[in-house]
Amino acid sequence: MLKPNLILGTDSTLGRALYNYYLRRDILCLGTSRDRSKASNDVLYLDYEQYEEFSLDGEFNNIIFCAALTNIKKCQTQPKLSKLINVDAQIYLADKLSSKCDKLIFISSNAVFSGDSPFSHIDQKKEPKTIYGSHKSLVEDYMLNNISNSYILRITKVLHDELPLLENWIKAINANQQIEAFHDMTISPIHLNYLVNSFNTIFTNPRDRIIHLSGATDISYYQFACELSRMLAKPVSNIQAVSCKTLGIDKDSVPNYSSLDCSMTQQHYAITAPSVSTSLMQCMHSSEYV
Numbered sequence: 001m002l003k004p005n006l007i008l009g010t011d012s013t014l015g016r017a018l019y020n021y022y023l024r025r026d027i028l029c030l031g032t033s034r035d036r037s038k039a040s041n042d043v044l045y046l047d048y049e050q051y052e053e054f055s056l057d058g059e060f061n062n063i064i065f066c067a068a069l070t071n072i073k074k075c076q077t078q079p080k081l082s083k084l085i086n087v088d089a090q091i092y093l094a095d096k097l098s099s100k101c102d103k104l105i106f107i108s109s110n111a112v113f114s115g116d117s118p119f120s121h122i123d124q125k126k127e128p129k130t131i132y133g134s135h136k137s138l139v140e141d142y143m144l145n146n147i148s149n150s151y152i153l154r155i156t157k158v159l160h161d162e163l164p165l166l167e168n169w170i171k172a173i174n175a176n177q178q179i180e181a182f183h184d185m186t187i188s189p190i191h192l193n194y195l196v197n198s199f200n201t202i203f204t205n206p207r208d209r210i211i212h213l214s215g216a217t218d219i220s221y222y223q224f225a226c227e228l229s230r231m232l233a234k235p236v237s238n239i240q241a242v243s244c245k246t247l248g249i250d251k252d253s254v255p256n257y258s259s260l261d262c263s264m265t266q267q268h269y270a271i272t273a274p275s276v277s278t279s280l281m282q283c284m285h286s287s288e289y290v
Contacts, residue, residue, distance in 0.1 A: 003102070004028035006060045008093065009067025010043060011035065013160060014107060017196050018064065030060075032067070049081075051089035060101040062203060065090060068107070075132040076253075086135040094139075094147050104143070104150045105203060110188070110214065112137040112154065115255020118218055122210050122264060129253045144209060151206055153199070156214045156258050159283050160192035166283060169225060173234045181225040183241040184251065188215035188259035189224070190274060191282035198271050207268045214260035216273040227276055231284065 005022060009015040010031035022029035032046035032054075039045040046054045048067055068086050069075060075082035090106070098104050111133030113120040128134045143150035159166060172179045190213055198213055219227070222241040229236045245251060262273045 002028055003059050003061040004030055005062045005064065006056075006097075006101070007031045007064045007066055008046065009033075009065070010038075012066045012068070012070075013158065013162075013192065014195065015064070015066035017160075017192050018066070018199065021196050021200070034067070048085045048089040051092050054093070054096075056097060056100065058100065062103045062105055063097050063101040065093070065104070065106045070132070072111070072130050072132045075135070076130060079131050082131055082135055086132070087138050090139045091142050094143055094150065098147045098149060102149065103203060103206070104147055106139060106143055106150060106152050108136045108140055108152050108154045109133065110154060110156045110255075110258050110260050112140065113255070113260075115186075115257045118257040118259045119214075119261040120257075120259070121261045122208075122212060124261075129255060140210075150209070151203070152210045153202070154210065154212050154260055155190065155195060156260060157187040157189045158192055158195055159189045159279050161283055163283075166228075169228060170232065173225075173229050173232050173238065176234065176238060178238045178240055179225060180240045180242045180246075182221040182244045184220065185244045185249075185254050186218045186220050186256065186258050187224060188218050188257075189276060189279045190215050191279040193282055194274055194279065198265075198269070201271060202265075202269050208264060211269075212260040212262045212265055213271070214258075214262050214273055215279060216259075216275050218257045218259045219276050224276065228280060231277070231280055 007015045007019050010019045011033050019029060019031045031043045033043050034047045036045050069082050094104060111130055112126045112128050114127035114129055126137050128137050140152050169179055202211055225239045226236045229239055244254060265271050
C-alpha cells in the first residue's frame with residue numbers, strides 16, 4: 001500500500017505549491033494548516049504556537065517541514081516567538097513524527113551562513129547573522145544529530161507570481177514610475193516551479209543528508225530590478241539605487257552574498273542552478289506548478 005506524503009504548513013508558499021503538485025498528479029498527500037476553517041480529512045489543524053496539541057496516526061512517505069516564521073525582521077524583534085515556532089515546535093514535531101515516515105525533510109535557508117563569500121558550501125562553517133538564520137541552524141544540527149531519517153534542504157530567495165515585491169515592481173515599471181531598489185543587498189533567486197520540480201527529483205531517491213538549491217549567481221536588488229525593467233522593455237533610468245540603511249536595516253546583519261554551492265546537486269541529481277533571467281522569465285510566463 002502506498003504511503004501518503006504529509007506537508008506541515010500548506011499555508012506557506014512552498015507548502016501550498018507542493019500540496020497542489022501532488023494533488024494534480026493524484027499522489028497521496030495530507031497537509032496541515034494553522035487555519036481551523038481549512039481543517040478537513042486531508043488538511044489537519046496544526047498551530048505551531050500550540051504544537052503539543054497535535055496528534056497524528058498512520059505512516060507516511062515524506063513528512064515535509066514547510067511551516068515557519070520567515071519574516072526576518074519579526075524574528076529579530078520577537079525572538080521568543082521565533083524560538084517557539086522555528087526551534088521548539090520543529091524539534092518537538094521532528095521527535096514525535098520521525099518514526100512515522102520514511103523521510104523527514106526540513107526546509108532551511110542560506111541564512112545559516114554569514115554570506116561573507118559567495119556560493120557557501122554544504123559543509124562550510126555556519127555563522128548566521130540573524131536570529132532567523134541562527135534558529136534554522138539550531139534545528140539543522142538537532143535533526144542531523146538526532147533524527148536518522150532527516151534531510152536538510154537549504155534554499156535561497158524564492159520568486160513566485162504572487163510575490164508582493166515583484167507584483168508592485170512590475171506594475172510600477174509598466175506605468176513608467178520610478179522605483180527604489182537596494183544596491184547593497186543581494187539575492188540568488190530561484191523560481192517556485194523550479195523548486196517544486198527539483199524537490200521531487202531529489203527526494204525520489206536522495207543521496208545526501210544536506211542539499212542546496214540556489215540561483216546561479218548573486219545579484220543586488222537594484223540589478224534585479226534593472227533586469228526586470230529590461231525584460232519589460234522599459235527604461236532602467238526609472239530604477240533608483242538606494243541603500244538598505246534607508247529603511248533602518250542594520251547592514252551588519254545583511255550578508256554580502258546569498259548564493260549556495262550547488263555542485264553536489266548538479267552531480268547527484270542533474271539539477272542546474274538557474275540564471276536570474278530564467279527565474280524571472282518563469283515569473284512572467286507561468287502561474288502553474290508544473
